[in-house]
Amino acid sequence: MTVHHNDLNNESMNSMTSPARSKQEDKSVNEQSLGGEFVDYPHCNSCDPLTATFQRVVINGLSRDENNPYDLFHALALSVKEQMMHDWRRTRFEDIQAQRKQVAYLSLEFLMGRALGNTLLNLGLTEEAEQVVQQYRVDLAQLETLEHDAGLGNGGLGRLAACFLDSCACMDLPVTGYGIRYEYGMFTQKIVNGYQVEQADRWLKGGHPWDVIAPNHNVLVPFYGRCEVHVDHEGRQHHTWVDTQDVIAVAYDVPVPGYRNNRVNTLRLWKAQATEGFDLEEFNQGDYTEAVAYKNLAEQITMVLYPNDSSENGKELRLRQQYFLSSASLQDILNTWVKNHGRDFTDFSRLNVMQLNDTHPAIAVPELMRLLMDHYALGWNEAWKITSGCMAYTNHTLLPEALECWPVRMFELILPRILEIVYEINARYLNLVAHHWPGDSDKLTQMSIIDNTGEPTIRMAYLAIVASFSVNGVAGLHTQLLKSGLFQQFYALWPDKFNNKTNGVTPRRWLAFSNPRLARLLDQKLGEQWIEDLTLLQGLKDFLNEDAFLQEWREIKKQNKVDLVTLIKKECSVDFDPEMLFDVQVKRIHEYKRQLLNILHVIHLYQKVLKGNVDNMVPRCVLIAGKAAPGYAMAKLIVKLANNVAEMVNSEPLMQPYLRFAFLPNYNVTAMEKICPATDLSEQISTAGKEASGTGNMKFMMNGALTIGTLDGANIEILEAVGDDAFFLFGMNAEEVDHLRPHYQPQQFIESSSELFDVLTLLKSGHFNLLEPGIFDPIIYAIESSDEPWMTAADFESFRCAQQAVAQTYLDKKRWAQLSIRNTASSGGFSSDATIAAYRDDIWHV
C-alpha cells in the first residue's frame, strides 16, 4: 500500500513544504513570524528559583511519586528543563532576528550520556539542586545515578558530536544538532562466562524528561515510488517523484545549555511515525495486517542504532535512516528559511552551513538538490551553487571497511529520484575531471562517484567531497594521510578544500564535572576562568616544585582511584588497590586498537610473577573495557580472552601483590566519567596510521594520566604538547608500518623476543581456556600470520620496553606527579572549544 504525498491533510503538517504553496501564503507566514518583539513574560518560569519550580512540579503532580527516587530524579530534571525554557525560546528568537549564519551539525550519532549533572554545572544550579533534594533525604549524587545514559552513538564519532554541541553553546554559536531519536541506543554489554552478551538498551523506558516534542516542525520523508518527467510549454523538464511511501518525521528537541551564558541551543532528534492511520480502503477490504505492517515498516526506521564502530554493513534499513535524517533536517532548515526570507534563496548559502559528521549524512547532498529543484523550482546550476556553497564534510577514518559504498540497485528501489540526481552530479563532475586530466580515462574510472568495477555502488565519500567546500580530517597525521593517500587525486584537483581540525573534548564534562576534586584545586590555584579558557591550565607549571601542591595532586588522584575501586569491585568482583599503578585501556574493541597487544603484555607480567622474577616490579592494576560490534567475531573473541586471562590472574594468589586485571562490562560515557579521573597510565596503542584522532587520549591527559602510545592520530600532537619525557612512545610509525607490510614475518619477531615467545607458548598450551580447548586458535593464528594487518607481534618488544620505562618512572612518586601535572597543564589545546573556534573561523565563518 502507498500513502501519497498529497493524500495527507494532517493539521500537524502545517510546515510541510509543497511546491503548490502560493507566494501570498508565504508572505502571511512571514509577517507572523517577523517584526515582533520578543515577549519576555513577566512571570516566566526561569525567573523563579529552581526551588520554586520544583515545588510547582510536585504540587501539580508532575513528579509522579516524590517518595520514589526515580520519580524524584524525573521531577528534578523537569524542573531544570523549565529553568531553561525562557532562555531557550529567546535564543531561538534572537538567532533568527540577528540574521546570523546558522550551522546544522548533521550526525547519525550523538553519544550524550547523562544530562542532569552536566546541565546543573553549566547553569550554575548544582548547590541549589542539592538543597532541593535534601528535603527528601536523598543526595543529588545518588539521584544522578538513576538517569539512564543517552547512548545514541557508538564511540568517538558520536561523543565528538556531543562535545561539539557543548562547546558551540558555550561559545555562543548558533549551531543546531540534527540526529535520530533511536528507540534503542547502544546495546548494554553483559559478560557471561567471559563472553559478551548484548541486551537491548531501553533507555526511554522511564520516560525522557529532557526533550520537548515540536509537532509544528513535522515533515514528510518520501521513500520508494518512481520518477516522472514532464516537459512544460517552454520546453523545460520537470522531475517528480510519485507514488512514494511517506514517513512522518517528528521533531524531539533537547536543550543544550551553554556555560552560564544564557544561551540554550537545540539538539533536534527525529522520530519516524507512520502517516496518519492507514489506507482506509485497504483496511475496509480486510487487509488490516498489511496496513499495520506498513506502519511497522515506517516506524522501524528510528527503532535501533547500528552498533558498528568504524565499519558499515550495508543494510537497507541503515540507508533509510541516513536519508530520513538528511531529508527531515534539510526540509526543516528550508522551512525556517522560507518562513523568514520567502522563496528567495540568494543569500541561503551565505547564511547556512551543514557540517556532515562522516559520510553517514552525505546523502544530504543530492537531497538538498532535490528539494531546491523539485520543491522550490530552482534550476540545476542555481541549486548546485547553493548546495556546494553550504556543505562541509568531516572524514573520520581511512579504514576501507568503514568507507560507505551503497549499491546502486538499493538507491533505485528506495530513492529513485535521488539516484537520478547522483548520476547527474557525477556526469557534470566527471566532465571537470576530464578537462583537468585530458585523455586520462583511468582517472575517470578511479574518481567516479559510481564504482563500476563490480556490482555498481555509490562511493559516498566521493559524493561528499565533490559537493563540499570544505573537507577536513580530525588530526594532523590523519589529514596528511587523506591528502597523500585515500583522497590524493581529489587533493590534486581541489587543494583548497582540504584542511585539518584536530578533535577535542569538552572540559565541562571531562574535567569540571567528572573530576570535582581536581576542579576545586584548579579553581583555587588558577581562578575559575580555566573552564572557559583551558589554555590557562599552563599556569599549573608554576607549582611543579611545590611539595605541598604535589602532595595535594597525588591525594586527589588517590581519592579518584578509591572511587573507581568501588565500581570495579561492584561490577567485576575484582579488588583493585589504589596504591598500585592504574593502567587503563577503554575504547571500542577493534583489532586496530590492539587490545590484544595489551593482553599479551598482561600475560607476560603474569609469567614474570610466576617465575618469581619480581625485583623492581611495580604493582599494577590493568583495566580494559569496551564493546565489540555484535557481528565482529574477532573483537568478541578478544573480549573473551581478556576475561579469561583476568580470571586466571585474579585467582592466582601469587599475583595479589603485583598484578590484578579486570574487564569492566558496558563501557559508556558514565563509566568514562569515573575512569579517566582515576587513571595513571592511558593506553593509546593502535597500529600507527589507523586511529584517525582518538579523543579518549585527550580525556585522560586532561585528568593527569601519562600516555603510553604509538605515533598515531592525536597522540602525536599530545606528545608535542607535553614533551617526550612525559609520554611513553613506542612502536613503528605510520611510514614504517607501510614499509614493513609487504614483507612482514611475525615469526622473526617471535623468535627474537623470548618474552613474546613465552607468552605465545603459554597461550597455545590452552592455559587460559582449559575447559574450552581451541577457542583462541583464531587469535593465535592471526598473530602469527604474515598478512595480519595490525602487526601486533612487530610492536610487542618495543611496547614491553616502554612499559618497563613506565614502571621505572612510577617508582619515583614525585617525578610521576610532576609529569602528571605537566600533562594536565599541556592539555588546553585539546579542549573542543579550541577545535570549534577553528571550525568557526576557517569553515563556518559565523
Ligand SMILES: *Cc1c(COP(=O)(O)O)cnc(C)c1O
Ligand atoms: C571518549 C569516548 C570514546 C572514544 O574513545 P577512543 O579511545 O578515542 O576510541 C568512546 N566511547 C566513550 C564512551 C567515550 O567516552
